[in-house]
Amino acid sequence: MGKACCSTDDLKTDLTSGKSDLALPTEAVESTFKVSGMDCADEIAAIQSSLKIEQVFRVEAKLMSSTVQVWYSPDLDENEIRRLINKSGVKVVDPNKSSKAISRQRVALVAASGILVCSAIVIGFLTKEQSLVSMALCSISIICGGFLVFPKGLRAIRHGHLDMNVLMTVAVAGAVYLGDYTEAAMVVFLFAFSELLEAFSVVRARKAIQDVINVSPKVALLKTVNGELINVAVDAVKVGDTVVVRAGDLFPTDGNVISGKTEVNQAPLTGESTPVKKKEGDGVYAGTVNLSGSVEVQVTKILSDSKVSQIIRMVEEAQKSKAPSQRFVDQFAKIYTPAVFVLGLLICFVPPLFFGGRWEDWIYKALVLLVIACPCALVISTPVSIVSGLTAMARRGVLVKGGIFLETLGRLKALAVDKTGTITEGVPQVLVMKKWNDLPEREIVKIAASIEKLSNHPLAQAVVRYAEKSGVSVVGVEQSQTEQGRGIFATVEGHEYFLGNHRFTHELGVCSSDLEKYLQSLEEQAMSVVVVGHKPHDDCVGEVLGVFGIGDKIREEAKAAIQDIHKAGCETVVMLSGDNNRTVSAISKQVGIDKVFGELLPEGKVTKIKELVSEYKYVGMVGDGVNDAPALAQASIGIAMGAIGTDAAIETADVALMKDDLRQLSVAIVQGRRTLGIIRFNIGFALALKALFLILALLGYSSMWMAIAADTGATLIVILNALRLLKIQN
Template identity: 50%
Template sequence: MHQQTCEVTKSACGCEHNHSDSKIPQLPLVIASGILTGLGLLLQWIGISPEWVAKSFFGLATIAGGLLVFPVAWKALLKFKLDINVLMAVAVTGAWMIDEGAEAAAVVFLFSLSELLESWAGQRARKAVKTLLDLTPPTAILVEESGAKRESAVEDIRIGDEILIKSGSRIPLDAVVISGTSTVDQAPITGESVPVEKSPGASLYAGTINGGGSLRARVIELARDSKLSKIIELVGEAENLKPPAQRFVDKFAKIYTPAVFLTAIAIALAPLMFDGLDSGTWIYRSLVLLVIACPCALVIATPVSIVSGITSLARRGVLVKGGVYLEAVGKLRAIAVDKTGTITQGAPKLIETIPFSDFSAEEILRHAAAINTHSNHPIAMAINRAAGELELTATDFQAVAGQGAKAMIDGHLFFIGNHKMAHDYGICSPEIEKQLSEPESKGYSLAILGHAPHQNCVGKILGVISVADTLRPDASDALKRLHAAGIEKIAMLSGDNQRTVSRIASEAGIDEAHGDLMPEDKVAHVRRLIDDYGHVGMIGDGVNDAPALATANVGFAMGAIGSDTAIETADIALMQDDLGKVAEAVLVGKRTLAIIRFNIAFALIIKALFLLLAFTGFAGLWMAILADTGATLLVILNSLRLLIDQKSPSGG
């Protein structure tokens, strides 16, 4: 399995843009470019003479940042591609031609900074796979035909071999229980909020955690074919198959760059095609066109807006791993959400206590909590939290694997457990079964408190405690805000049972809900949403969400409580676990896109105006320089509004 996953990571970068040669150290060059640009601007501002001192700093800054741009632009030209890097190279060259070194240095620094932020996200799939590998133990306890037990590497264990899984340990391979009963935390694979009871015949998944009982199981899949291994494959495949995010200015550059050059050549060659035209005049006009068309304002429109948007969201506790994801989040039309830990609290909570005898609800809770004092089962802990201070003392505590626990209270034997435990004591009647059907239909987990038959005491059920995972306090409001932000469809995807998922979806106001899903099923649903809506986000926090996070156009991870795998795989991490921050990210993304488009339109209008003036003889080269510099400055100031207006991301 470990060898197999190494192959997955080779192609799982997930980064569309060729940022630079991997041998070139990006971070030092970006830092150097920024410092040199700053020093040059400082020297220029205080009026240090001669002027070449400040210009030398701008030149060095341009070289430092340009090492991350010009080689990539050259490779693009060799492939006959005109992308943002080519447009950037033209802008910097044009700025130096018109003696605007400060502008060239600033443009190349801001551009290389935005590329650096984006490239850091490119390694996330490799890190995600590494955290997945850590979920499975490298060895398992093999039970030989003689009954002897020995430790063996998981890669050496074959289908049909028997293994022993001790209480509290991670399950090393996919298997089926032969003997023993226990509860297993399957959250890493299925995302279920409550541990699942396991008895002979039940399936076990590698990477899940065995509870209080010891299990003997027969291996049904090799290590490389386990469910967890398939999750790792899905993460790698999703990163490769995800439609590449393309920046708005990349698309624009494919049209703008060749159009400018072809127009300039046509103007310069006009005297050859029309008699009576002065070649010197038209060559001059061709140069004026190139100067006016110098795309500094166009190029800077994206990086300044992106850096401002990313910084604005970072102040809100939303970490965006690259500019393409900030642009992509502004295009989202549908969002898929995980249930446990995303929409819900992720931990069981007491819902209601139903008396079936002369015991009051408070007495039922006190007796159940007295027994559960010795248990660390999530349902037992939920009951204990609800009971608060205990007044009863239980003795002779005994856990019953796969069923519950029992103990002596005031000389009588009481038990707290599941349906099977009540049946085994022979005290579950049809009337009680009917009363239990309603909370079970809602997807609640039930803990039955009973007086066990012993000595001369007749056994009976005293009451039932309903426990369930509950909505996060901010969930409903956050989902409403997502709809208000322009999200047309919200779908819940969960590994929990359909009854529970439907109940939570109804309470939260979610458009559609799908339960009983394995990780590959979540991927299929995300792909369906992409087919229907084009741009789809996914919000999750667990290992089982990682493939869906990688498949979606934008993946959001609940950063503080989320698994390392989810955080590494996602494109955006919510560090405060505030679901409402997703709506803020969508609004900032939309606003960023709007500002980028406005900046480009504004720059083009200014350039078209001065181009018209140049052809009519009212604009010379100096006016072209003024237009380019002025447009660049206004574009920067407009982009910085994303930083200033923090409290109203939806504003103009």
């Protein structure tokens, strides 16, 4: 378990709600404990209650990683924290030792309880009465099953909580008081069995997550300065070191290939197992698999800073945030359970005291009501659904930062996409270069490339590459001034020039009728135009020197991806671009985009997103996570494409598509809708079953064992339904 000091930038989390409020003290110490026996919300509540002392500032119990993170005063010993956690009913275990997912003792106790109560029922059926033997068998069954229930119930009562274990303890005690040992034993067994099923489901979901995040290699083959190869722990590898990765091995760190060539399976990061060819100069990532040749890699990032470590942190953080449906269920359960308990007390006492009812009848009805009140199926349904959905998406290379964003994906009505790098490949090239005066073409290219050398915009880089390919050398720029969304003014070799888009030529008053026709013809062919010329100044009216027609190839999968997004239930797909309207309109028609808005400055994109949110409410924005940051922030959900190439994309977006493929988005939307649908069904089913048995109990048609059997069945159904989300539907 780790221990570290926290800065004042950290936030304190409320022990029960997980919400941020006050800053942690600067001296706060953090420790993480691996625990066993934490399988549902009751255990989490018990841990939080046990640690609710003045010296503990913050507690985060993570169900799916089975860990408890505690921030506390340095005056408090770590062993005391461990003792308090153990006191809650779970057990702190050694994080380095493998432990059984479900203890054999627990399985044995549940099995013994079930066998004993079934034996008692058979004996009772054969003898037609409750014999001493059947009573003894039921009593032992109650003890076996109750060993897993009663201590938790007593701890909850001591901490002032009214949880499921308390309800079951009272119900069983009441049944024993009424002399119905068989029913008491059946209730204990079915509840313990239900809890065991729930634990198995959490273990399965937990294992699925571990399969995603346990892709980090443990050792690296380090090449020393004298050429020796030695095995070292990955943590010991430093930036600048050279590691050798043989065929079949995992890449231990992020780095660049400096010798050899190979094919790499990047499925752990992108979800796509099609091998990617790598040669000298290409980047490779920790956790991916070297399929063929042996290569030497120069380390560019230590493991903790690598792409795979970012993903692991993101998957773990995603489990912390509660989706709206989960917050609803948590709040509902807090009110529902005490309310039904009070109702049970009223049913127990009011009819016998005021209406002459038989005590035995109304006590029994009250006990049935307590059993019905058990919110197992309701409480477990949402977190297992959310975690299953998030895990399945991570397997496919789609990183969703939490349940709230997964639900938002499922509600998307409109999607805004950037053009460059999203619909197009993002590597434009000069397709046409036309002189517009008597200056030699090489001179025009030199001026344009010298100015564009200052910019990292894809269109600017296309002009620079064209100059390099033409063998034209660039010169220094004496001064420059960028006009955002339009172009740039620059002084080259003592002359003032402008370089920019179609709109810029109109603003400068240098667009003639002939030039207008020519630019329109290029734009109708889906080309972007870059115009270079003399800047109008003083007595100079300005003059166009040349025109570059730049094309960006449309992605092969773009049209199919847009069709799939529509099929997934997204009503409208909109393109937002800074490029001219004719170009973006031509591209949008080719790929089937519904609406298009060109010539937009960054603030213009934000305005359009606001309009879309006003009209559709749930709107996604696909961008690169950096340049489109304002628009991404304004949308209901920001989505970054090709995040395997940029660290910033993972940090800034709500959803990161690791593979540079828009088709992943339709899969994410479908998964979001499936998750929402399954959550709604689970909640509705659990509540409907509760309502049905509540009515049956009040009418006298339900027994305790029937109610707990129904709850056990409901728990099993909602869990299995939620686990369906681990399998992605294409």
